[in-house]
Amino acid sequence: MFLRSVGLLTASRRLMAALLLALPLAALPMTVKATAPADELPLEEIQTFAEVFERIKRAYVEEVDDRTLLRNAMRGMLSELDPHSAYLDRDEFQSLRETTEGQFGGIGIEVGLENGRLTIITPIDDTPASRAGLQARDTILNIDDTSTERLSLQEAVSLMRGAPGSEITVTILRSGEESAFDVTLTREIIRTESVRSELLETGYGYLRVSQFQNRTGEQVNSAIRRMERDGPLDGLILDLRNNPGGVLQAAVAVADVFLEGGLIVYTEGRLPDTEMSFSASRETAAPDVPLVVLINGGSASAAEIVAGALQDQRRGVIMGTDSFGKGSVQQIMPLGNGEGLKLTTALYYTPNGRSIQALGIEPDVEVVRGRVEVTETGRQLREADLEGHLRSRDDPRDRQAMTERLREDYQLGEALNLLKALNVLDRRDR
Known part of the structure; x- marks a missing residue:
C-alpha cells in the first residue's frame, strides 16, 4: 500500500508538472496556495485530477493509453459546459465544415441532447430521415448496435454519417408512445439546398x-x-x-x-x-x-x-x-x-x-399543427362536385393538389388566410 501510494504521488507530480508547463505564462500564479483565489491555479484540484488519471491507468478493467484518457478529459471539460460546446477530432471537424458548406453523407437529421438523451431537433427536407417519417423530438435509443446512452453528441453524429448507399438502423422512441421501433435508412449525399x-x-x-x-x-x-x-x-x-x-x-x-x-x-x-x-x-x-x-x-x-x-x-x-x-x-x-x-x-x-x-x-x-377535416354532414352540393363538370379556365388542374396540401398543413393554410386578410385591410386603408 505504501509503495502504491508513492507511485501515485510520483505520477501525480509528473502529470501536474506537465499540466503547468502546458499553460501559458500569464495563467501561472505568482504563489500557489491550497485554496487559491479565482485568478490562481487550484493546486488541490490539479493534484486530484492527476491522481484520478493514475488510478484509471492502473486499475481500469482494460488498458487505456494516455492519449485516450487526455482526449476524453478534454471532451468532458467541454461537454459539461453546455450541450453545444464540444471537442472535435479530425473527422468531426471535417463533418462540421461539410454541414456548413451544405454537402455530406448521412441520413439528414439535426440532433441534440435533451435530458441526456439523443433527440431529433428536426429532419432536413427531402432526405432519408424526412421521407421515413422521423419527427422532431423523436429520441434515438440506438444507432445500429450501439446504444446512444453514453455517446457524446459528436460521437453520435459521426456514427450516423457514412458512405452513400450504406444502411443504418436507428431505434426510435416517439413521445406519447410506449414501445420503441426500428427504422432502417440508406445513407445519401445530403446536398442541403437550404x-x-x-x-x-x-x-x-x-x-x-x-x-x-x-x-x-x-x-x-x-x-x-x-x-x-x-x-x-x-x-x-x-x-x-x-x-x-x-x-x-x-x-x-x-x-x-x-x-x-x-x-x-x-x-x-x-x-x-x-x-x-x-x-x-x-x-x-x-x-x-x-x-x-x-x-x-x-x-x-x-x-x-x-x-x-x-x-x-x-x-x-x-x-x-x-x-x-x-x-x-x-x-x-x-x-x-x-x-x-x-x-x-x-x-x-x-x-x-x-x-x-x-x-x-x-x-x-x-396556431398548432394539424389538418383540416372536411365532414360530409350538412355540406351542400356544388357544381364542382358534379362528375364531368366543365373546368374553369381560371382553375388549373394543380389547384386541387394545392388545396389538399393546405388541408394537410393547417398552419400553412392559416398563414395564407392571414396574408389575404392583411391585403384586404391594406386596400381599405388606401
Missing part, C-alpha cells in the same frame, strides 16, 4: 428555408426574384419550421432581405471580439411585401434570430408555436493538430434586447 420557393396562389409566395448555410441569403434573394416574374407579390410566407439554424451571418442576410434598416441582432460575451452587432442595409429585396413567418419547436438558433428581428421591427406576423430557445453563439476554433473546438462564446439578443436562450420566440398568433 431554400425552396413556389407560388401558392397568384400573388402569394411561399419561401421555405430549411437551414442557414453560407449562401442562404443569396438563394432567398434569387427565389423572390423568380416568384416576381409572374407579377408583384401580394404576400409572402417565410417558413422557418423545423429549421435548426446554422451560420449567423446567413441569418443576418435573410433578415436583411425584408428590412430597410435597423438592428437585426447583437451578441454579448466575455471577450471583446465576441461582442458584435448586425444591422440591415438599405438595399432590400422585399421591403413592403406583407409577411407571415411560420415557426415551431424545431425552429432554433439562426431561425430564431430571423424571427426575433422581424418580430421586434414589426415587419411581419410570427405564426405557429414557441420556438426551440437556443440563444447561444458557438465559435469554431481550429487547433494546431488538425482538430478543433466548438465553444459557446456569446449569447445573442433581438433588437429589443431579448435573450432567447431557453425561452424561445413566442408567436404573435399561436
Whole structure:
C-alpha cells in the first residue's frame, strides 16, 4: 500500500508538472496556495485530477493509453459546459465544415441532447430521415448496435454519417408512445439546398428555408426574384419550421432581405471580439411585401434570430408555436493538430434586447399543427362536385393538389388566410 501510494504521488507530480508547463505564462500564479483565489491555479484540484488519471491507468478493467484518457478529459471539460460546446477530432471537424458548406453523407437529421438523451431537433427536407417519417423530438435509443446512452453528441453524429448507399438502423422512441421501433435508412449525399420557393396562389409566395448555410441569403434573394416574374407579390410566407439554424451571418442576410434598416441582432460575451452587432442595409429585396413567418419547436438558433428581428421591427406576423430557445453563439476554433473546438462564446439578443436562450420566440398568433377535416354532414352540393363538370379556365388542374396540401398543413393554410386578410385591410386603408 505504501509503495502504491508513492507511485501515485510520483505520477501525480509528473502529470501536474506537465499540466503547468502546458499553460501559458500569464495563467501561472505568482504563489500557489491550497485554496487559491479565482485568478490562481487550484493546486488541490490539479493534484486530484492527476491522481484520478493514475488510478484509471492502473486499475481500469482494460488498458487505456494516455492519449485516450487526455482526449476524453478534454471532451468532458467541454461537454459539461453546455450541450453545444464540444471537442472535435479530425473527422468531426471535417463533418462540421461539410454541414456548413451544405454537402455530406448521412441520413439528414439535426440532433441534440435533451435530458441526456439523443433527440431529433428536426429532419432536413427531402432526405432519408424526412421521407421515413422521423419527427422532431423523436429520441434515438440506438444507432445500429450501439446504444446512444453514453455517446457524446459528436460521437453520435459521426456514427450516423457514412458512405452513400450504406444502411443504418436507428431505434426510435416517439413521445406519447410506449414501445420503441426500428427504422432502417440508406445513407445519401445530403446536398442541403437550404431554400425552396413556389407560388401558392397568384400573388402569394411561399419561401421555405430549411437551414442557414453560407449562401442562404443569396438563394432567398434569387427565389423572390423568380416568384416576381409572374407579377408583384401580394404576400409572402417565410417558413422557418423545423429549421435548426446554422451560420449567423446567413441569418443576418435573410433578415436583411425584408428590412430597410435597423438592428437585426447583437451578441454579448466575455471577450471583446465576441461582442458584435448586425444591422440591415438599405438595399432590400422585399421591403413592403406583407409577411407571415411560420415557426415551431424545431425552429432554433439562426431561425430564431430571423424571427426575433422581424418580430421586434414589426415587419411581419410570427405564426405557429414557441420556438426551440437556443440563444447561444458557438465559435469554431481550429487547433494546431488538425482538430478543433466548438465553444459557446456569446449569447445573442433581438433588437429589443431579448435573450432567447431557453425561452424561445413566442408567436404573435399561436396556431398548432394539424389538418383540416372536411365532414360530409350538412355540406351542400356544388357544381364542382358534379362528375364531368366543365373546368374553369381560371382553375388549373394543380389547384386541387394545392388545396389538399393546405388541408394537410393547417398552419400553412392559416398563414395564407392571414396574408389575404392583411391585403384586404391594406386596400381599405388606401
